Amino acid sequence: MKIKEILSVLEVMAPLGYAEDFDNVGLLVGDDNNEAIGVLVCHDALENVIDEAVAKKCNLVVCFHPILFSGLKKITGKNYVERAVLKAIKNDISIYAVHTALDNHQDGVNKIFCDALGLQNTKVLIPKTNFIQKLVTFTIPENAAQVRNALFEAGAGNIGNYENCSFTSPGKGTYIGNEHSNPQVGAQFDFVESNEVKIEVTFEKHLQSKILKTLFANHIYEEVAYELYDLLNAHQNIGLGMVGELKEAMNEQDFMMMVKDKMQSNGIRHSSFLGKEIKKVAVLGGSGSYAIKNAINCGADAFLTADLKYHQFYEAENQLILADIGHFESERYTKNYIVEYLRKKILNFAIILSEENTNPVKYL
Incomplete structure (x- = not known):
């Protein structure tokens, strides 16, 4: 199993698009094409945690807090961040962080x-704002169900506790194709006026490329007419x-x-x-x-x-x-949740909960 296959599971648990703009989530260190031999889940990917990963033969460390948060200009081992990154690189260990991607998830x-x-x-x-977009497209009635259902399958049409939400309205579409056109309805240079339907669906912004790819793959027209809008609506289940x-x-x-x-x-x-x-x-x-x-x-x-x-x-x-x-205390069960999630999704593979306490705050 390659590391990237495990990362795809993590991205379902905590979509990277959910993360705050200031954050640094996803694969921070390593090559996701490497074969995975073991996963160690921790709160902070510090140097002692990398040592633990080496000892337990894990080459992927999944952490809550990103060890790399702001840019590094040097990696010389002069501070705790650089030492952890250097040790991970020397031992061919990948580091993946979830942080606000999991903070914003309704089950996170x-x-x-x-x-x-x-x-x-x-x-x-x-609730998260500036996160919902609307797609509006137009097609012939015979193609409408295929387009709409494919968009649902790609993740569009989810509103709160409801899914497969859309609005469809009838209308008239017109066009004239030039000498380079290959119209599905009518012929080159003909003025075509046809019955069409307008389909409207909303989706989470990070799904945009997937939604458009699905639209183009399922639309019957040579040239797909579509519109995208950013909505002001807050997302009631993400935030x-x-x-x-x-x-x-x-x-x-x-x-x-x-x-x-x-x-x-x-x-x-x-x-x-x-x-x-x-x-x-x-x-x-x-x-x-x-x-x-x-x-x-x-x-x-x-x-x-x-x-x-x-x-x-x-x-x-x-x-x-x-x-x-306390910061650590308020997030203390997060790594347990990640371990339980991965063990349910990835069977017969070592998913290990770190035994290192990385809370930097001590009490008398």
Whole structure:
């Protein structure tokens, strides 16, 4: 099995098109044409993790955080990033990162977070924008079903909890073919007026090339008329953070102790208790201070995230409890999820969960 075959499975789990623009996801180090001999899944692809991969005979390391985030001008081993990359290259080990591609997935980091806390009725906290496109095309009635069904198969027509969504309307199409044309209906230099149907479907932006390839392959016309639009609609099932509800409301102290236990946190920094029960909870794994207002606006009683600064705790404005449970802690079950996913999809192949604790934050 080649490494690229495993990467194709990972890209179904966490499509790279879901990642934020600032991020660096996908294959960061190595040749995906190499034969895979073992996969090690970790949180951070540090030097000790590469050592673990060597010891366990794994030549693909799948990490959550990208070890390469900003550009490197030198690779001399002078810092922890360069040392990890050098060791991976020397040992012919590939490194693949998922990060915000999995953050934004409806079953990804924040759903894992919610599940660990037993939250129900979950939905995305900050739906992703500038991510939906619309295709409009025109064809004869006899070709419409083939085009529409092929586009559905390619991933178009999914809206929320519904699939195979489209709109079709009848109309008249006209054209005159020149001396180089080969019209399906009519002849060269004829003015043709034919019954046509207009087909409209939406799709996720990263699928654009696949959608267009499918359109051209299934359309009957020599020249395919089509239009593409960027939509302002937010994608309700893709985005950062999540909000859900506890099965039963809890008092603030009991809630915090439950969070500390479930997320195995060594300490939680939080804003003042408000003397009310906690029922609706917003979460955002990793650094989530930018989502405080979103959590307030959705009516959450508490917002769990990480990397909050001193003054940001004031932003709770006595409307909810802000809690910093730790960056690593908020994402701690992600690598377990990746391992379980790969083991279900790739049978009889070594998928190993890293035993290295890469959390850089220690507590007294």
